[in-house]
Amino acid sequence: MLYREAGQFKTNYQSDQQVFPITQDRWSVLAIVVAAFTLVPYFASDYLIISILNPFLILAIAAIGLNFLVGYCGQISLGSGAFMAIGAYAAYNFATRVPGLNLLIIFILAGGTSALVGILFGIPSLRIKGFYLAVATLAAQFLFEWMFLRVKWFTNYSPSGSVVAPPLEIFGLSITTPGAKYYLVLSIAVVVALIAKNLTRGHIGRSWMAIRDMDIAAEIIGIRPLQAKLSAFAVSSFFIGIAGALWAFVFLGSWEPLAFDINRSFQLLFMIIIGGLGSILGCFLGAAFIMILPIFLNQAPALFGIRLSTETVSHLEFIIFGVLIVFFLIAEPHGLARLWSIGKEKLRIWPFPH
Amino acid sequence: MGFFLEVLIGGLLVGVLYSLVALGFVLIFKASGVFNFAQGAMVLLAALCLVRLIEWLPKWLPALQNPALVVFLAAVLSCALMVLVAMAIERFVLRPLVNQEGIILFMATLGVTYFIEGAGQSVFGSNVYTLNVGIPKDPVFLFEGLFEGGVLVNEFDIWAAVAAGLMVVVLALFFQYTRTGRALRAVADDHQAAQSVGIPLNRIWVIVWTVAGLVALVAGAVWGSKLSVQFSISLLALKALPVLILGGFTSVPGAIIGGLIIGAGEKLSEVFIGPFVGGGIEIWFAYGLALVFLLFRPQGLFGEKIIERV
Numbered sequence: 001m002l003y004r005e006a007g008q009f010k011t012n013y014q015s016d017q018q019v020f021p022i023t024q025d026r027w028s029v030l031a032i033v034v035a036a037f038t039l040v041p042y043f044a045s046d047y048l049i050i051s052i053l054n055p056f057l058i059l060a061i062a063a064i065g066l067n068f069l070v071g072y073c074g075q076i077s078l079g080s081g082a083f084m085a086i087g088a089y090a091a092y093n094f095a096t097r098v099p100g101l102n103l104l105i106i107f108i109l110a111g112g113t114s115a116l117v118g119i120l121f122g123i124p125s126l127r128i129k130g131f132y133l134a135v136a137t138l139a140a141q142f143l144f145e146w147m148f149l150r151v152k153w154f155t156n157y158s159p160s161g162s163v164v165a166p167p168l169e170i171f172g173l174s175i176t177t178p179g180a181k182y183y184l185v186l187s188i189a190v191v192v193a194l195i196a197k198n199l200t201r202g203h204i205g206r207s208w209m210a211i212r213d214m215d216i217a218a219e220i221i222g223i224r225p226l227q228a229k230l231s232a233f234a235v236s237s238f239f240i241g242i243a244g245a246l247w248a249f250v251f252l253g254s255w256e257p258l259a260f261d262i263n264r265s266f267q268l269l270f271m272i273i274i275g276g277l278g279s280i281l282g283c284f285l286g287a288a289f290i291m292i293l294p295i296f297l298n299q300a301p302a303l304f305g306i307r308l309s310t311e312t313v314s315h316l317e318f319i320i321f322g323v324l325i326v327f328f329l330i331a332e333p334h335g336l337a338r339l340w341s342i343g344k345e346k347l348r349i350w351p352f353p354h
Numbered sequence: 355m356g357f358f359l360e361v362l363i364g365g366l367l368v369g370v371l372y373s374l375v376a377l378g379f380v381l382i383f384k385a386s387g388v389f390n391f392a393q394g395a396m397v398l399l400a401a402l403c404l405v406r407l408i409e410w411l412p413k414w415l416p417a418l419q420n421p422a423l424v425v426f427l428a429a430v431l432s433c434a435l436m437v438l439v440a441m442a443i444e445r446f447v448l449r450p451l452v453n454q455e456g457i458i459l460f461m462a463t464l465g466v467t468y469f470i471e472g473a474g475q476s477v478f479g480s481n482v483y484t485l486n487v488g489i490p491k492d493p494v495f496l497f498e499g500l501f502e503g504g505v506l507v508n509e510f511d512i513w514a515a516v517a518a519g520l521m522v523v524v525l526a527l528f529f530q531y532t533r534t535g536r537a538l539r540a541v542a543d544d545h546q547a548a549q550s551v552g553i554p555l556n557r558i559w560v561i562v563w564t565v566a567g568l569v570a571l572v573a574g575a576v577w578g579s580k581l582s583v584q585f586s587i588s589l590l591a592l593k594a595l596p597v598l599i600l601g602g603f604t605s606v607p608g609a610i611i612g613g614l615i616i617g618a619g620e621k622l623s624e625v626f627i628g629p630f631v632g633g634g635i636e637i638w639f640a641y642g643l644a645l646v647f648l649l650f651r652p653q654g655l656f657g658e659k660i661i662e663r664v
Contacts, residue, residue, distance in 0.1 A: 076457055124645060127652045131389045131456065135599045136648060138592070139641035146638050150631075216662055262592070266464060273461045311480065318472025325465030330450040333458045 003347040019197050036186055041179045049178040056291045057182075057189045058246045063271040063283035064196045065239030070269070071277035072200055073232035074212030075125050075133060079140035080240050080268045085260035086114040086144060087241030088248035089154050095166045096156055103170045107188070107245050114241025115234040122233030126226060129215075141262055148257040162256040165249040181250050188246065192239060196280050199235065208232050209278070240268075274328055276335025285336040293321065360507075361625045362618055367511040369617020370518045371580075374573040375594035376601065376609040377522070378566040383603045384542035385562035386448065389456060391463045394591025395470040396439065396567055401574030401583045402478040403432045405485040429571070436567030439470070444560045471588055480585065485578035514576045521572055522610060525565070529606075538562060542604070596644035602657025612655065616640045 008023055010016040020026040044053065066080045091110035094101060101109075121140045125133050148154050155163050168175035168184070175181055199205050207228045210218035219225050248255050267290060275286020297317045301308050308316070332339055375393060382390040407428035412418055418427070447462050529535040540548040541558045549555055577587055597616045601608025620636040620643075628635050653659055 070457075124649060128648050129652070131460070131603060132599050132648060132652065132654070134389075134460075135595045136641070136645050138595060139638060139645050142638035142641055146634060150634055270461065270464070273458070277457075312476060315472045315476035315480070318468045319476070320472075322465045322467070322469030322472060325468065326447055326462050329454075329458055329462045329465065330447075333451070333454050 003344060005348070019194075019201075033190060037183075041182055046178045049182045052291065052295065054178075054181055054185050055247075055251050056287055057185045058243050058251055059268070059271065059291060060284045060287035061189055061192050061246065062240050062243035062268055063275065063287050064192055064280060065236045065241075065243060066268045067272045067278065067280070067283050068196070068200075068208070068239070069232050069236035071272055071279065071282075072205060072212060073208040073229065073236075074215075075122075075229065075232065076131070077137045077236070078134050078262070078265050078269065079121065079137035081260045081262060081264035082140045082144040083114045083118060083237045083240040084244030084247060084264060085148055085257060086117050086237075087111060087244030088255065088260065089148055089163075090114065090241065091245035091249060092163050092165065093154065093156070103168060103175075103249075107242050110245040111238040111242040114244065115238040118233040118237025118241075119230050122230050125229050125233065138262070141265060145257050145261060160256075162254055164254040165252070168249060175250075185246060185250055188242070192242070193280055193284075196239075200278075200280070204228075204231060204235075212278075270325065272335075274325070274335055276337025279335065279337035281340065282335050282337030285340070289336065293324065297321065358622075361621050363507055364511075365618035365621030366614050367507075367515055367617070368621065369614040370515045371573060371576055371613075372590075372594050372597045372617050373610045373613025374518050374521065374569060374576070375590050376597040376613055377525070377606065378569040378573070379594060379598050380601075380603065380606055380609045381525075381562055381566045381569070385538055386541075386559050387456065387459070387545075388448070388463060389460045389603075390566070391460060391591060392443075392466040392470060393566065393570060393594070394588045395467040395474070396436070396570040397574040397577065397590055398583075398585065398588040399439065399470050399474040399574075400432055400436055400567065400571035401485065401578040401587055402474050402483075403435050404428050404571065404575055405483040405578060405583045406478045407431055408485070409483075429575075432571055433568060436571055437564050440560050440563035440567050443563055444556060448559055449556065467588075467591075471585075475585070482582050482584040483578075484582045485575065510580065514580070517572060517576065521569065522606075525569075525606070528565075534561060593640070596640040599654055600644040600647050602654030604658050605654070605656035608654055608656030616643065619643050 003024055005022050005024075008021075010021070015021075018026070020029060040053070041049070062080065062084060065083075066077065069075050069077050087110040090113035091106050094106045094109050117140075121137065124136050128136055149161060152158075155161055168181070170184065173180070175184055200208075207218070207223045208231075210221070210223050211225060211228045211232075215225055218228070244260065248259070252259060271286035271290045272283060273286070274289050275284070276282025294317060297320055298313065301313060301316075375397060378393045378396070379390055382388055382393070408424055411424050411427055418424060443466060447466060448459075451459055451462055529539060537548070537553045537558055538561065540551070540553055541555065541562075545555065548558075573590070574583070574587065577590065581587075594613075597609060597612040600616060601610070601612025620640050623639045624634075624636040627639075647655065651657075
């Protein structure tokens with residue numbers, strides 16, 4: 001009833017190939033984006049923007065990047081934290097060593113650096129598959145954690161090992177307020193989501209999916225595994241690198257390699273699994289869930305008027321987080337995006353049973 | 355030469371401990387196809403339980419003052435805990451997730467990891483505990499006749515290596531000669547075929563997770579008395595992963611030999627290459643080594659050959 005596609009006839013190719021072929025989808029997505037740009041910064045408090053919305057959007061970008069690799073191309077990667085770190089440190093080095101570079105160019109260069117490294121670490125994927133590959137990607141994680149800690153050139157010989165992001169400035173506008181940062185992150189997130197949506201329904205996305213479903217069969221029908229796998233690694237690392245640069249520059253401000261440790265990789269992986277593998281919407285849902293859950297768990301005892309020591313709270317957080325992860329995997333292994341599409345399906349025929 | 359041997363032997367002894375953790379991974383992967391990330395957390399839980407029970411038992415039962423008896427009782431109770439954990443995991447995680455993809459099961463074991471870490475530390479405390487199971491920790495000299503000064507080895511490490519070796523022999527005998535062991539091997543070979551000849555998969559999973567839990571207990575006891583029981587033991591899982599890909603996910607001898615290679619390799623590289631590049635390379639060196647091996651043998655040293663069909 002609410003969700004009726006009857007009467008929406010496609011009379012030309014253009015309308016048939018739209019990103020959102022159903023009118024309700026198109027309008028609701030547009031409404032959400034418009035609301036995110038206009039209403040949210042107006043109503044949200046600084047705390048909400050700084051510590052929830054900004055990290056949520058940045059991690060959603062990283063999750064989209066990882067989803068290309070894991071969800072669309074089927075290559076499990078446990079090294080996404082390292083690629084965020086590469087993006088962050090590349091951006092830092094470009095910003096400090098090349099003065100006067102536009103911030104957007106810095107981000108793109110950071111993504112590009114990350115993509116090059118991604119291609120390098122994607123090469124083993126041509127020989128190694130499944131969990132062997134997953135463990136092999138951990139090599140990247142530990143190598144880069146070590147490198148940014150020990151090789152002083154990357155941190156510009158800063159004595160403490162932690163680096164500080166330069167002041168953010170774009171086209172002469174200085175980005176200092178939470179609202180301005182929010183606009184920057186949101187604009188990039190929207191662009192990334194749009195690119196991602198189009199990339200995955202085009203030729204390249206389809207070749208990734210063919211590789212994911214069965215690589216030998218894909219090879220037989222003429223998809224080159226080399227190109228498909230390496231491009232997935234490159235594109236995925238590119239977006240993860242941009243997210244890493246944003247995370248460091250916009251969210252953290254000053255950081256050390258520990259900000260991109262293996263727990264970050266697992267966090268991203270949780271996001272795309274809970275959100276839904278192979279779904280762009282799922283990346284946002286998963287990022288929201290994984291971001292908000294620990295905050296909620298942290299606040300929940302206080303909300304119910306129970307006083308616990310911080311140690312107990314952190315252990316309880318661990319327990320509940322673990323239980324919820326398992327529960328979600330059992331309840332819906334295909335993630336929140338699948339729940340969403342089931343809901344849509346139900347709305348389509350409601351209130352009639354058929 | 356003496357120094358080289360000392361580093362090599364030290365590395366091999368650490369490698370034995372990696373093998374113990376890797377063994378737990380392999381057992382579970384073979385029998386249920388689950389890449390069990392929770393193995394490190396299980397080691398932590400077993401070690402925590404053991405060390406705290408040794409501390410608590412004399413307080414609960416004042417009559418019990420014989421240290422050896424306390425250690426024995428604590429070990430038995432820890433075994434019981436690991437059995438319970440295995441049963442709970444099978445009932446609440448594996449059974450509902452049967453037939454799901456590997457990555458979903460892997461993520462589920464990550465959830466289990468969080469749960470075990472949180473629950474274990476809230477029950478048994480989260481401080482650093484010294485574990486003493488009554489094995490001497492004196493340094494001894496070996497091969498004094500061969501080199502000047504001999505090779506310095508910790509006596510405890512030798513005992514640990516012996517314990518690990520015994521564990522492997524017992525496991526090998528168990529798998530080879532008992533009825534349950536045969537059933538386990540059958541399941542590892544082919545789930546469907548095993549089920550169709552009447553082997554109950556659920557019970558096999560409980561058994562194999564229990565065995566992995568017991569291996570974790572041994573690994574936890576050894577690591578705990580070496581480095582004291584603390585949260586970082588849980589990160590052992592990450593140390594054992596390169597061992598796995600080096601030796602192959604499905605091979606018990608692979609886990610042992612892989613562990614020895616990784617242990618020796620990382621210590622030798624740290625001592626002989628580390629100073630040139632700034633030190634601390636043992637964290638990623640093992641992974642690099644394993645990765646290079648994988649390029650030539652994608653299924654690890656002893657893993658089953660992967661045959662793919664369309």
